[in-house]
Amino acid sequence: MRIRTFRKLCRDAIQNISRNRVMSLASIIAVMSALFILGAILVLAFNLNHIAGGIESKIEITAFLDPSVDNPKAEAIVEELKRLDGVYEIEYISKEEGLAEWKRDLGDKGDLLDGYMGQANPLPDKLILNIENPEYVEDIIMKLDAMPRVDKVNYSKEVVDTIGRVANIIRTAGLIMVILLVILAMIIINNTIRMTVYSRRREINIMKYIGATDSYIRWPFILEGLILGLVAALFAGGLVFGGYILLLNKSGTMFGGSSLLNLFRLLPVEAVMYDIGLVFLLVGTGVGVIASALSVRKHLRV
Amino acid sequence: MIQFKNVTKIYPDGTKALSDISFNVGSGEFVFLVGASGAGKTTAVKLITKEIEPTQGGVSVNGRDITKLKKREIPHHRRGLGVVFQDFRLLPDKTIYENVAFAMEIVEARDRDIRRQVPGILAMVGLGSKADCFPDQLSGGEQQRASLARAIVNNPSVLLADEPTGNLDMETAMDIMKVINMINHRGTTVIMATHAGEIVNAMKKRVITFKKGVIISDREKGGYYNED
Numbered sequence: 038m039r040i041r042t043f044r045k046l047c048r049d050a051i052q053n054i055s056r057n058r059v060m061s062l063a064s065i066i067a068v069m070s071a072l073f074i075l076g077a078i079l080v081l082a083f084n085l086n087h088i089a090g091g092i093e094s095k096i097e098i099t100a101f102l103d104p105s106v107d108n109p110k111a112e113a114i115v116e117e118l119k120r121l122d123g124v125y126e127i128e129y130i131s132k133e134e135g136l137a138e139w140k141r142d143l144g145d146k147g148d149l150l151d152g153y154m155g156q157a158n159p160l161p162d163k164l165i166l167n168i169e170n171p172e173y174v175e176d177i178i179m180k181l182d183a184m185p186r187v188d189k190v191n192y193s194k195e196v197v198d199t200i201g202r203v204a205n206i207i208r209t210a211g212l213i214m215v216i217l218l219v220i221l222a223m224i225i226i227n228n229t230i231r232m233t234v235y236s237r238r239r240e241i242n243i244m245k246y247i248g249a250t251d252s253y254i255r256w257p258f259i260l261e262g263l264i265l266g267l268v269a270a271l272f273a274g275g276l277v278f279g280g281y282i283l284l285l286n287k288s289g290t291m292f293g294g295s296s297l298l299n300l301f302r303l304l305p306v307e308a309v310m311y312d313i314g315l316v317f318l319l320v321g322t323g324v325g326v327i328a329s330a331l332s333v334r335k336h337l338r339v
Numbered sequence: 340m341i342q343f344k345n346v347t348k349i350y351p352d353g354t355k356a357l358s359d360i361s362f363n364v365g366s367g368e369f370v371f372l373v374g375a376s377g378a379g380k381t382t383a384v385k386l387i388t389k390e391i392e393p394t395q396g397g398v399s400v401n402g403r404d405i406t407k408l409k410k411r412e413i414p415h416h417r418r419g420l421g422v423v424f425q426d427f428r429l430l431p432d433k434t435i436y437e438n439v440a441f442a443m444e445i446v447e448a449r450d451r452d453i454r455r456q457v458p459g460i461l462a463m464v465g466l467g468s469k470a471d472c473f474p475d476q477l478s479g480g481e482q483q484r485a486s487l488a489r490a491i492v493n494n495p496s497v498l499l500a501d502e503p504t505g506n507l508d509m510e511t512a513m514d515i516m517k518v519i520n521m522i523n524h525r526g527t528t529v530i531m532a533t534h535a536g537e538i539v540n541a542m543k544k545r546v547i548t549f550k551k552g553v554i555i556s557d558r559e560k561g562g563y564y565n566e567d
Contacts, residue, residue: 045444056432243428246388247489248418249445250411 038252046253050260060236061265064229068269068325069276071225072317076277078218079316082211083309089204093170094125096200098177099191102162106186111162114186118166121180123173128165135160161188171201219316223324230262230328238336251337258329266325270317277313282306340366340528341387341497346396348382348552356382358552359396364530366496369523371539372532373563374549380532383549384501387530388422389413401496418446421490421498421527425505427482429474435461435485436470442489456492464488464518480511484518491522498522500531504538512538536563 054061100118102111108131115127130138136158140147153159168174174197181190234241244254281303288303341364348357357379364370372380385391386398389405397404401419408416429438436457443453461467464484474482483503490498500519504512516538523529533539539546539562546561547554 039447041450042444042447053432239428240430240432243430244441244445245414246390246417246422246428247442247445248414248416248420250414253414253445 042253043256046256047260049257050264053257054261054264057233057237060233061261064233064265065269065272067229068226068266068321069273071222072270072273072321073276075215075218075222075320076273076313076317077280078214079313080277080281080309082215083312084304085207085211087304087308089207090170092200092207093204094167096168096171096174096197097192098166098168098174098181100164100166100181100187101189101191102164103186103188104161106162110186111164114184115164118164118181121173121177123169123177124166125169126167128167130163130165132158132160132162135163170204171197219320222320226266226321226324227328230265230325231332233261233265234258234329234332234336241333241336245337251334254337255330255333258333259326262325262327262329263322266321266323267318269325270321273321274314274317278306278310281309340364340368340401341530342397342399343383343386344397344399346383346386346393346398348379348386348391349394356552357386357393360549360552360554361396362547362554362557364528367523367526367528369520369529369542369544370531371542371544371546371561371563372530372549373534373536373539373546375534377551378549379552380534380549381501382552384499384530384532387497387499388420389416414445418493419495419497421487421493421495423483423486423490423498423500423503425502427474427479427486427506429482429485429489431474434471434473435466435477435488438474438485439489439492442492446493448493457488460488460492461485463521465514478511479506480514483507483511483515487515487518487522491527495527497528497530500529500533502533502535503531504533504535509537513541516542534563539563 102114106114111129111131115129118124118127136150136153139160140150143149166177168177174192178190178192181187241254285303285306343360343362346357346360347355349355356377360379360383372383374380382391386393387400387405389408393406397406399405400416405416429435430441433441439457439460440453443456448456458467458470461470464487466481466484466488469477469481469485474485477485483506487498487503498519503519504515507515512535519529519531520542543560543562545559546556546563548556548561
């Protein structure tokens with residue numbers, strides 16, 4: 038195709054959009070609404086996934102070290118354990134710290150432990166391993182059990198299993214919603230574009246009769262689909278992100294500094310923006326273009 | 340120029356629109372295809388534009404058997420024909436100028452040529468002052484003039500007109516006929532399907548009369564006969 042021709046086709050596409058203002062606007066609003074709903078669900082799904090990850094990261098394994106292990110050796114063990122898959126944080130609590138903590142927990146009755154200070158401290162040093170997600174737990178337990186300097190390993194299988202299950206349910210629910218909404222958005226966009234093309238089937242027919250080639254007829258419609266999809270995606274993106282920023286501001290003041298609720302803190306807007314923006318562009322313009330091409334083809338058979 | 344050779348057309352629903360008809364139209368001729376509705380004249384026009392295929396027989400235009408054209412050759416075939424219809428078929432979202440220019444754009448004419456040629460053609464059909472109007476701002480007669488301008492802007496060798504005056508009053512119709520006659524005088528072959536007897540009688544051109552899918556008469560400087 039010559040550049041001159043392509044320029045004309047682009048001009049035709051833009052002219053068609055502006056001269057079919059009402060239909061164009063209706064299409065943009067319909068596509069934008071579909072994308073907006075999809076975006077809202079995506080934001081929800083991303084946050085659910087984040088929450089599921091947060092719940093999973095609450096899995097802890099406590100390893101008590103052999104009393105013979107001194108400080109430098111303990112550090113070597115920490116280094117070794119850090120290399121294990123799935124371990125993202127290790128907290129080393131020396132027996133002194135352990136005792137102090139215990140004392141604090143006892144409050145007024147803390148004096149009872151006074152006799153155990155120093156050499157008399159019966160507590161072992163301990164390591165608290167934070168695990169990324171439940172599937173690593175068994176392996177890590179096995180490795181800990183095999184380590185001669187680790188005396189005892191503590192964890193709750195039930196808690197680990199429950200956390201794994203809850204996280205999976207949350208993720209699956211999010212994924213199903215997203216898939217359904219993507220399909221729904223595609224159907225809505227497809228129908229909208231087909232309608233705009235259908236309303237101009239006569240025009241397509243006329244072009245055929247005066248000898249326009251199929252591709253000459255098709256291109257302005259494809260470009261129109263692209264432009265309508267793009268504009269709708271931009272508006273939908275603005276609405277979703279604007280809405281999300283508002284929600285973030287509200288939720289920030291709502292949760293305050295509570296650490297438990299930190300788990301349910303919303304993701305920052307940067308964390309969701311790029312993925313959702315990409316989905317909007319792909320779904321909006323992709324479906325716009327494909328739907329245009331397919332529905333024009335149907336009317337080209339003359 | 341245009342040749343129908345033993346053409347039969349049976350539509351998918353079983354209607355036999357043409358049965359075994361043959362005729363020739365020479366270069367530069369002006370021919371009326373007349374007959375009542377359903378006589379087969381529109382079918383003949385559609386066969387020339389290759390909108391439909393004959394069930395049997397051959398149709399050739401400029402010596403080429405168009406039944407053998409490949410799908411991708413059809414647009415080029417149609418560009419060699421100027422076609423006007425009873426319902427004008429102008430692009431509603433384009434101005435009259437753009438409608439005519441569009442026919443040149445699809446053949447990838449230069450902008451300079453388009454700018455030079457379109458106003459001339461519009462002036463020729465009497466629409467010089469209406470170039471920037473949209474089709475729905477024009478009267479039926481004006482729309483048909485615009486459609487004629489579009490049909491001839493690429494200098495086709497044949498102008499096909501299917502009931503071009505069907506939606507117009509007698510006076511307007513005669514004006515349109517003057518334009519078509521002028522186009523014929525420029526050397527363009529004109530084939531016009533119509534059942535407007537008055538017009539046919541006034542023009543005194545060759546008349547091919549169809550009845551129930553067969554040609555019942557073909558006369559030079561003929562008139563419109565009521566076949567019944």
